[in-house]
Amino acid sequence: MRWLDILQLRLRTLLDRGSLDRELDDEVRHHLELETERNLARGMTPEQARAAACRAIGGMAHVQEECRDARGFRYLEDLAQDVRYAARAMRRSPGIAAVAVASLALGIGANTAVFSLINTIMLKSLPVAHPEQLIQLTRIYGNSVGGSFSYPLLQQLQKETGDAVDLAASSRRGSARVGPPGTADTEQATLETVTGEYFNVLGATAALGRTIQPDDNRLPNGSPVAVLGYRYWRQRFASDPAILGQTLVVADVPYIVIGVAQPEFFGVEVGNRTDVWVPLAATPQRKWLLQMGFNFLGVIGRLKPGVSMAQVRAQSDLVLTRMNARQVFKARDPRQRQQLLEQHIGAKPAATGFSRLRDQFSEPLRVLMAIVAGVLLIACSNIANLQLARASAREREIGVRLAIGAGRLRLVRQLLTESVLLSLAGGLCGVAVAWWGCRALLHFVPDLGTPLSVDLQPDARVLAFTLSVSIVSGILFGLGPALRSTRGGLDVALKSERGVGHNRARRRLGRTLIAAQAALSMLLLVASGLFIRTLMKLEAVDLGFDSSHVLTFGINVLAGPNPPQQNELIGRVVERAQSIPGVIAASYAFCGGYGPGGWTTDVHAEGYTPRDDESISFDASRVGPRYFETMGIPLVAGRDFTGRDDDKAPKVVAVNQSMARHFFGTQNPLGRRVRFELQSGTVEAEIVGLVKDVRHHGARKGSAAWLYTPYLQGAGPWPDFTVRAAGAPGAMISALRRDLPAVQARLQVTDPQTLDEEVGSSLARERMVASISGFFGVIALLLASIGVYGTMAYNVTRRTAEVGIRMTLGARQGEMVWMILREALLLVAAGVLIGAAVASAATRSIASMLFGLHPGDLTTMTLAAAAMLAVALAAGYLPARRAASVDPMRALRCE
């Protein structure tokens, strides 16, 4: 009953404020009338009676105000009032509001965009049951932390840690051709091969049919079954439930579709949606499954209740150490022995899945987050300055309100409401900016072989982030000016007519803001300068080959031929490619391209004895005839390989300059002999070519000693192909796709890519950071210049009279310009110095992302400082110029 009354009252308070206030008026008036009558009855004159009644109640407004305070939702009521007031204030100066909202939209939008990428790539949990129980196991050796597992190791781990954790493993196979049997209707889809426990451990269920179970993965042959991704099923098979039980050929092997995964399940790798899952034991990989050294599995586990990750890590470590101990004896290479001894198991929470994207981009994203936060801070200090200027226009209003009894807290609250309203409007527009910004950001993320599918739907976390960033920035830029402008009383407000030296405190805040802005901009400029110069240096690195005019591609054939036919087929492909008009040369290589990964082999040189602790394992490539010519790798001495360097010919090799220097110092390597390992056994060969060092692994990696062996001498794994074109290499793609299938039935050209693109995409991370930080560096500069301009323009109006007086007394125009400009320059210079100091410390944390530069690089610092000062000069010059060209008479009159 009581609560009902109260509720009714409170609702009235909220919704019917007007009539409540009228009732209050009536009530107090009624009281005054009664009191007056009583006074009259005591014999006062009507005027006296009325005055005495008013005195007794002590200020009608005061009583009414206190009664309003007694109402329950006073705070909400005030808020509504403040919001209405703020909206009116914004309407009165739409220009200022628009500038503020726009710069906030940019700042908040940029923050939201970067955060939603971070959220998607780094924070979102896998869409499975209890993701917090999931862990990822890795093999750690040396600097490498992401080592994968062999199948025997996985089995041993499953056997010995079964009480603590359920383990499963998968291997991503990238793209595979998928289609119904017996048709040419195939297309590329992403394939993941999994152990039988995979779906159960992850807790992923089937939307249709069933998932792969442990029985499907029994060696030797497994069951030829496949589970489809939900989205793939929808797109490729139009959500047809009749797909169950049908046969699908995946990478040349027929499988029966047994199920479709639950809709939101995409596998374990964020940003890389799996289309088809098949059991490991049912793929051609099964041949190598039992080999100890074949490490290709990513391992994920689900902790049993009450078991800690550390426990599992320790148990697994024991298993690994024991299994490796057996191998150490067999290893001949001391480096390999060392690696085996140093291996450990690492475990980390896997609630968010695996992600190559995350490994590669979490550091840049963190840096970008810091940069956009800096931009937002600059925008905030800009708006704080604007608010300060507006507060001075409202000085009298605020002074009067303070004088007639408004509490300071109440006024601050109202001013803050205005700021937060502004920042919320900025945040709302920021969401739109972020939507666009996210897509722009994704543009910089390289294609990792399979189409990137990142779900950027803003979730509750992103929206909460945007909301809190908006509110916090509103308070951030609103609080200082609000406190400052409510500090004085009426006396201050009324006394402070325009004139020299008025309201120093507020000017000090304004100047601090300018200096702080300059410092922040300086910091951002230095950071972006470092990233841009890093990219420039990386791009200037001589990779050792001529990447222009080169196109690389793969050849896919059904039913892989045996070695003799294989070499013959490769020869025909190259011959055909060479016959295409515009192709200058064509060749092929195994591990001879550009990018990570490669083949290593033990190499011994005639007349060279390695020290005991020295590694004899070297990077190597198996390359086809005219390989050096096609890749544009300069021959220093000797010759390129030809078609005659085959099994029947004397064994030959080529070495790069680093290898020649390593084995033979300054002596001529040509004609010397080396020994190395091939699958077929040890080979001894004569060095016939010496080539320039090539950075196969990318610009950041130094050049290593490298061995090139002719592909045709000894069997090799299937190679990648390369052509050198006379014109644009991209134009060759269609000709290759048209002509090469004629070589053999059902032959496909896959993944054609120009070498320039490959080199470019290897710098994607650097390019992303450089472009985005550069973009925001410019924005920071722009915002800072707006800040300087605004403050200077305001100061100039304030000092118009002073300028007038000085000019009447004979000051020259140039002196006046300098007087005003000097202030701006001094502030910015102070900011630049502070920014430089902070930058030289802060940029140390990004040292690992730089190349060829020290964090406190002097050139970058100087350039950034020069840019800052130039911008300050330009932004300060206009208002200074205007002030100095004012007519002294007019200036004096406005006093």
Next chain:
Amino acid sequence: MGKPTDLVQGTLDLLILKTLALGPMHGWAVGQRIQQISNDVLQVQQGSLYPALHRLEQQGWIRAEWGDSENNRRAKFYSLTRAGQKRLGEELASWERLSAAIALVVKAV
């Protein structure tokens, strides 16, 4: 900014509740009645009477209705709710405890 109050806030609430227990009346009458009954010892500050009435109303202890006063003017009449009656009992009990305790101390010295 402290305001001079003649009565401690809790006491004013008690006095208002007790006065309204006699029957519905408007604000001015509440003030007059308190003054009368206390033989002009207790002067209720008119400035704090209305905020107190509104606060009590917000808490659901008294209810307000518009009606016609003795000389036919519209006035806001306050009356005790059932919750208010209970509250009055509690306040009275605690007041008696307090005054008895004070009396003990004062007499002992």
